[in-house]
Amino acid sequence: MQPTLEAQCLALAQQARQAGKTLATAGTAAKNAWLHATAERLLGEREAILAANALDVAAAPGYGLTAASIDRLTLTAARVEAMAVGLRQVAVLPDPVGEVREGHTRPNGLSVLKVGVPLGVIFFLYESRPNITVDAAALCVKSGNAVILRGGKEAAHTNAALTGFLQAELTAHDLPVHAVQRVQSADRAAVGHLLKLNQSIDLVIPRGGESLIRRVAAEATMPVLKHYTGNCHIFVDASCPYERAEAIVLNAKCQRPGVCNAVETILIHRDWAPGHLTRLGAALRAAGVELRACPESRALIPGALIATDADYATEFLDLILAVKMVSTLSEAVAVIDRYGSKHTDAILTQDAGNARRFTQLVDSAAVVVNASTRFNDGFELGFGAEIGISTDKFHARGPCGLKELTSYKYILTGDGQIRR
Amino acid sequence: MQPTLEAQCLALAQQARQAGKTLATAGTAAKNAWLHATAERLLGEREAILAANALDVAAAPGYGLTAASIDRLTLTAARVEAMAVGLRQVAVLPDPVGEVREGHTRPNGLSVLKVGVPLGVIFFLYESRPNITVDAAALCVKSGNAVILRGGKEAAHTNAALTGFLQAELTAHDLPVHAVQRVQSADRAAVGHLLKLNQSIDLVIPRGGESLIRRVAAEATMPVLKHYTGNCHIFVDASCPYERAEAIVLNAKCQRPGVCNAVETILIHRDWAPGHLTRLGAALRAAGVELRACPESRALIPGALIATDADYATEFLDLILAVKMVSTLSEAVAVIDRYGSKHTDAILTQDAGNARRFTQLVDSAAVVVNASTRFNDGFELGFGAEIGISTDKFHARGPCGLKELTSYKYILTGDGQIRR
Numbered sequence: 001m002q003p004t005l006e007a008q009c010l011a012l013a014q015q016a017r018q019a020g021k022t023l024a025t026a027g028t029a030a031k032n033a034w035l036h037a038t039a040e041r042l043l044g045e046r047e048a049i050l051a052a053n054a055l056d057v058a059a060a061p062g063y064g065l066t067a068a069s070i071d072r073l074t075l076t077a078a079r080v081e082a083m084a085v086g087l088r089q090v091a092v093l094p095d096p097v098g099e100v101r102e103g104h105t106r107p108n109g110l111s112v113l114k115v116g117v118p119l120g121v122i123f124f125l126y127e128s129r130p131n132i133t134v135d136a137a138a139l140c141v142k143s144g145n146a147v148i149l150r151g152g153k154e155a156a157h158t159n160a161a162l163t164g165f166l167q168a169e170l171t172a173h174d175l176p177v178h179a180v181q182r183v184q185s186a187d188r189a190a191v192g193h194l195l196k197l198n199q200s201i202d203l204v205i206p207r208g209g210e211s212l213i214r215r216v217a218a219e220a221t222m223p224v225l226k227h228y229t230g231n232c233h234i235f236v237d238a239s240c241p242y243e244r245a246e247a248i249v250l251n252a253k254c255q256r257p258g259v260c261n262a263v264e265t266i267l268i269h270r271d272w273a274p275g276h277l278t279r280l281g282a283a284l285r286a287a288g289v290e291l292r293a294c295p296e297s298r299a300l301i302p303g304a305l306i307a308t309d310a311d312y313a314t315e316f317l318d319l320i321l322a323v324k325m326v327s328t329l330s331e332a333v334a335v336i337d338r339y340g341s342k343h344t345d346a347i348l349t350q351d352a353g354n355a356r357r358f359t360q361l362v363d364s365a366a367v368v369v370n371a372s373t374r375f376n377d378g379f380e381l382g383f384g385a386e387i388g389i390s391t392d393k394f395h396a397r398g399p400c401g402l403k404e405l406t407s408y409k410y411i412l413t414g415d416g417q418i419r420r
Numbered sequence: 421m422q423p424t425l426e427a428q429c430l431a432l433a434q435q436a437r438q439a440g441k442t443l444a445t446a447g448t449a450a451k452n453a454w455l456h457a458t459a460e461r462l463l464g465e466r467e468a469i470l471a472a473n474a475l476d477v478a479a480a481p482g483y484g485l486t487a488a489s490i491d492r493l494t495l496t497a498a499r500v501e502a503m504a505v506g507l508r509q510v511a512v513l514p515d516p517v518g519e520v521r522e523g524h525t526r527p528n529g530l531s532v533l534k535v536g537v538p539l540g541v542i543f544f545l546y547e548s549r550p551n552i553t554v555d556a557a558a559l560c561v562k563s564g565n566a567v568i569l570r571g572g573k574e575a576a577h578t579n580a581a582l583t584g585f586l587q588a589e590l591t592a593h594d595l596p597v598h599a600v601q602r603v604q605s606a607d608r609a610a611v612g613h614l615l616k617l618n619q620s621i622d623l624v625i626p627r628g629g630e631s632l633i634r635r636v637a638a639e640a641t642m643p644v645l646k647h648y649t650g651n652c653h654i655f656v657d658a659s660c661p662y663e664r665a666e667a668i669v670l671n672a673k674c675q676r677p678g679v680c681n682a683v684e685t686i687l688i689h690r691d692w693a694p695g696h697l698t699r700l701g702a703a704l705r706a707a708g709v710e711l712r713a714c715p716e717s718r719a720l721i722p723g724a725l726i727a728t729d730a731d732y733a734t735e736f737l738d739l740i741l742a743v744k745m746v747s748t749l750s751e752a753v754a755v756i757d758r759y760g761s762k763h764t765d766a767i768l769t770q771d772a773g774n775a776r777r778f779t780q781l782v783d784s785a786a787v788v789v790n791a792s793t794r795f796n797d798g799f800e801l802g803f804g805a806e807i808g809i810s811t812d813k814f815h816a817r818g819p820c821g822l823k824e825l826t827s828y829k830y831i832l833t834g835d836g837q838i839r840r
Contacts, residue, residue, distance in 0.1 A: 025780050104802060110791055112801050117783065119813055202813060223643070223814040244836045251838035359831045360445050363537065371530055371834030380839070381532050381830065382524060393539055393622060393827035394643040395815040407813035410801065411779045414791030416664045418671035419800070 005185055009193035012148060012181055013200035016121040019176035020146035024118050026175055028095040031142050034173040035091035039084035041165050042134070046080050052161035053130065056154060063154045065128070073128045073155055083134045083162075086385065090138040093384040096403040097144040111413040116406045118144030120202040123194055124387075125150045125216060127208045130158040136205075137166050137180045139387050143405040146179045148194065148201070153186040160184075191216075198222040203405075207388055225400065227388040229315040230260030230343035232373045235332040235358065237349035238271035244370065245276065245348055246283050249321075251372045252346070254287050258317045260389060261344045261366075261376045265312055265322040267332045273300055273325055284321060293323035312339045329354050333361045343391055344368060344376040365391060365398035425605055429613035432568060432601055433620035436541040439596035440566035444538050446595055448515040451562050454593040455511035459504035461585050462554070466500050472581035473550065476574060483574045485548070493548045493575055503554045503582075506805065510558040513804040516823040517564040531833040536826045538564030540622040543614055544807075545570045545636060547628045550578040556625075557586050557600045559807050563825040566599045568614065568621070573606040580604075611636075618642040623825075627808055645820065647808040649735040650680030650763035652793045655752040655778065657769035658691035664790065665696065665768050666703050669741075671792040672766070674707050678737045680809060681764045681786075681796045685732055685742040687752045693720055693745055704741060713743035732759045749774050753781045763811055764788065764796040785811060785818035 003011070042049065053075040060070045102114040122145045124136045133151055140147035151159040163182040171177050183190050194201065198221040205225045206216040217224045234252060236245050252263035268277055273296075281291060281301030292307040304323065311322045312335070326332045329347075336345050346368035347358040359367045366376035376398065378386025383401035390396045396404035423431070462469065473495040480490045522534040542565045544556045553571055560567035571579040583602040591597050603610050614621065618641040625645045626636040637644045654672060656665045672683035688697055693716075701711060701721030712727040724743065731742045732755070746752045749767075756765050766788035767778040779787045786796035796818065798806025803821035810816045816824035 021783075024783070106800070106802055110795060110800075117813075247836060247838055255839050355833070363441075363444070364829065366830040366832055369831070369833040371832055371837040372839050374839040375530060375832055375834075375837065376830065380526070380530075381832075382526060393537075397827050398830050407817050409784065410786040410796065410818050411789070412786055412791055412795055412801075413775070413789040414795075416667065417791040417795065418667055419675050419792050419794040 005187060005190055006193045008185065009183075009190055010197065010200075012183065013121065013194060013197045015178040016146040016148050016181060017200040019178035020118065020120045020144075022176045023141065023146055023179050024097070024120075024144050026144065028097075030173055030175060031095065032091040034169050034175055035087045035138055035142065037173065038166055038169045039087040041169055042080055042084050042087070042162075045161075045165055046077055049080055049158065049161050050075055050077070052157040055157040060154055065154060069128055069154075073130065073158075075130060075158065079131065083131050086131070086135055087138050090142050090385055090402075093142065093402055095142065096406045101408060108417050109414065110417050113411045113413075114408050115411055116403070117409050119405060119407055121146045121148065121200060122405065123148045123150070123201045123204045125191065125204070125206045125208065125212065126152070127212075128152045128154050130155045130162060132207065133159050133162045134166070135385060136387060137163075139385055139402060139405060141175070141179050143402045145405055146176070146181075148181050148183060150183040150191060150194075156186065192219060195220045195222075205388060223395065225388060225390055225396065226392050227260065228343075228391045229341045230262070230389070230391075231265070231313070231315045231339060231341040232261060232263050232344045232346075233265050233267055233332075233336050233340055234263050234346045234348060234373065235267040235326070235329070235336075236269060236272055237329065237347060237351060237354055238269040239350035239354075240272060240348040241350070242276045242279065245272075246280055248346070248348060248370075248372050249280065250283060250287055252374055253284065253289055253321050254319065255372075255374055257319050259374075260315070261373050262317070263321065263346075263373050264314065264316050265324060265335075265339065267324050267326050267335055268297060269332075270325055270327045273297065277301060281323075288319050290320045291323055292320065294325055296325045297323040315341070329357060333358065336362055336364075340364065341391060343389070344373040346371065346373050365389065425607060425610055426613045428605065429603075429610055430617065432603065433541065433614060433617045435598040436566040436568050436601060437620040439598035440538065440540045440564075442596045443561065443566055443599050444517070444540075444564050446564065448517075450593055450595060451515065451564075452511040454589055454595055455507045455558055455562065457593065458558075458586055458589045459507040461589055462500055462504050462507070462582075465581075465585055466497055469500055469578065469581050470495055470497070472577040475577040480574055485574060489548055489574075493550065493578075495550060495578065499551065503551050506551070506555055507558050510562050510805055510822075513562065513822055515562065516826045521828060528837050529834060530837050533831045533833075534828050535831055536823070537829050539825060539827055541566045541568065541620060542825065543568045543570070543621045543624045545611065545624070545626045545628065545632065546572070547632075548572040548574050550575045550582060552627065553579050553582045554586070555805060556807060557583075559805055559822060559825060561590075561595070561599050563822045565825055566596070566601075568601050568603060570603040570611060570614075576606065612639060615640045615642075625808060643815065645808060645810055645816065646812050647680065648763075648811045649761045650682070650809070650811075651685070651733070651735045651759060651761040652681060652683050652764040652766075653685050653687055653752075653756050653760055654683050654766045654768060654793065655687040655746070655749070655756075656689060656692055657749065657767060657771060657774055658689040659770035659774075660692060660768040661770070662696045662699065665692075666700055668766070668768060668790075668792050669700065670703060670707055672794055673704065673709055673741050674739065675792075675794055677739050679794075680735070681793050682737070683741065683766075683793050684734065684736050685744060685755075685759065687744050687746050687755055688717060689752075690745055690747045693717065697721060701743075708739050710740045711743055712740065714745055716745045717743040735761070749777060753778065756782055756784075760784065761811060763809065764793040766791065766793050785809065
């Protein structure tokens with residue numbers, strides 16, 4: 001008799017819990033050897049991976065995928081090589097498990113160490129890009145966590161192949177094979193069952209659109225690492241040189257418009273606008289950006305559309321930019337407070353006092369002075385790979401790398417100390 | 421017309437949100453001045469506080485409070501002085517807000533600082549001890565958070581008086597008066613309303629029995645800092661000298677049996693038992709400890725009761741201790757894994773390898789070698805005051821002081837950097 005879906009999910013989670021316990025004490029060398037060997041293995045099995053992927057790509061139109069989604073789903077030899085590179089990059093990063101984060105000796109001689117430990121079991125939900133299967137497994141296992149992967153059904157063949165190779169190399173390196181598992185059922189109910197199992201799963205990471213994240217957060221009985229929208233702002237202060245504003249705004253909007261740290265609204269100081277806004281508007285429009293502006297800004301930007309209140313609240317993820325004129329830094333902060341998503345907000349200014357006030361007053365995961373919002377990213381900040389950018393304040397905020405997938409324990413060592 | 425309870429709770433939470441925004445940028449000097457002035461104020465208003473407390477104490481039998489609970493509720497001049505001392509201790513601690521936790525400069529010249537910021541608004545629920553009102557307000561405000569206090573109805577007069585003085589001194593120091601607020605309604609429904617308001621409340625801390633914590637965790641729509649039971653173990657390894665075992669076990673059980681880091685079960689290595697367990701049992705019984713032992717231990721401890729499976733799962737919080745014989749360190753770890761609460765577990769050993777294995781394998785907030793479990797405490801670890809001991813792994817684990825009531829932001833400062 002086939003076990004019920006609920007029983008299958010419970011078994012999966014309990015296997016993950018057991019694997020996590022073993023993995024928590026696995027050495028760094030074994031984990032790194034697994035990462036390097038898996039990189040080799042993926043390169044060696046390139047043809048098998050591409051063949052599995054071809055099945056998914058062939059079936060994609062039947063799932064109603066757009067051309068852009070099919071492109072994200074499609075693997076090439078170069079994309080398989082990029083996966084291997086990613087695995088090797090994670091191997092090079094320091095192991096957060098066992099890392100001594102703080103330490104001191106108390107007056108009574110008791111030694112106190114705060115030492116990194118894995119969270120345990122991570123349930124990772126994501127959509128169609130199959131490279132995330134490899135990235136997530138690498139980051140979770142390197143940080144000592146077992147991972148349960150639930151990719152999109154559109155990538156089922158590819159993910160099954162990749163998971164198979166990841167598991168084969170776990171076994172080959174004497175690491176627990178259930179450290180990486182895949183939810184095989186395409187039934188949405190499997191997610192619901194897993195989200196109930198807070199005895200076996202320590203953290204859920206939903207990586208996808210806002211509706212997926214909200215649904216998971218509402219259902220989960222364990223903590224959720226959320227990375228909601230990035231409705232990012234750049235405030236161009238009165239003192240900003242024109243060339244700097246143009247370079248940074250264009251970079252933040254156009255270099256990769258579909259990502260969470262791209263700018264969505266620029267706030268222009270009233271004293272800066274008359275000399276510069278027409279030119280900036282023309283440069284943005286020449287780069288293919290559609291501008292939606294407040295009436296005062298629009299008077300200086302030929303061809304700009306009228307911005308609605310909804311535009312200021314929207315993460316366009318496209319070559320569209322809202323523009324709003326403000327009279328003071330306080331007004332800029334108030335707009336960010338009202339419409340922003342506490343992700344990434346920047347000020348461009350030559351005034352040190354304004355830079356300081358802005359960084360104090362704006363409550364975002366990253367507050368940027370005189371640079372592009374695009375730098376709020378794990379690689380760019382030097383964390384190595386990242387598993388997402390948290391818009392929460394609890395546990396981890398901003399880019400989440402290996403360390404953010406861990407907790408810590410206190411190790412107290414004495415020679416007979418008792419409380420007085 | 422009186423607003424509904426739900427509307428009152430919403431107003432309270434929104435006032436806290438606003439106060440939190442102001443408090444987030446308040447200077448350390450202002451917060452410390454408030455702490456010192458409030459300490460003075462409480463000493464000056466001692467008579468008023470004791471008079472309010474007398475009303476609560478007089479009403480206490482009507483609430484069915486036990487003698488022990490009435491004792492915890494009752495203030496004396498000395499207890500008011502202890503509150504003032506507590507406030508001054510928090511004033512001396514470093515301010516976690518604005519603290520630079522990490523920092524580096526990227527190859528492109530971008531400066532990256534990770535800086536402490538408040539969580540925002542904390543909803544603190546607790547039971548009858550009125551000193552917690554002052555402690556919690558001090559820790560939350562010093563860490564830049566607004567706090568909503570919900571004490572027990574049995575302490576309503578005392579808490580109203582204390583909150584009034586805390587607020588009067590906030591106003592006197594140009595700090596937002598709503599940084600400290602009290603839920604005035606005794607209606608349990610107020611808690612339910614507040615637990616829905618995740619737009620205005622960032623964290624809930626329930627401090628009380630397990631049933632309170634579980635109820636709050638089930639209802640809350642925001643993160644909950646949980647400190648469940650401490651079912652703490654001491655494993656007496658074969659190599660432990662008798663005198664050390666006696667001193668530490670007696671301290672861990674008897675110095676203050678009603679607290680979460682007191683030991684509840686001792687695991688005795690089979691090779692240690694024959695020479696020592698009879699003597700240890702006698703010493704514990706002479707100190708008034710009731711012993712509940714496995715059959716093999718019981719054979720060596722005259723007068724010990726039979727331990728049931730339930731005893732090993734129980735946090736006695738009393739002069740009762742479970743005893744179990746084990747053959748190996750692995751067996752001790754398995755017992756802790758099965759019955760423990762991941763709070764505090766200790767090994768007493770002369771064997772460095774066993775000490776190391778135990779600290780690696782036991783997944784508890786504090787793992788102790790050759791010292792009393794009673795040291796897992798914010799004061800004892802040198803954090804200054806604590807607001808609780810987290811048994812969660814997410815966000816903060818173990819003793820939670822000022823830093824654990826904060827998050828962080830990244831401040832990125834450049835001179836025109838764009839992404840390539």
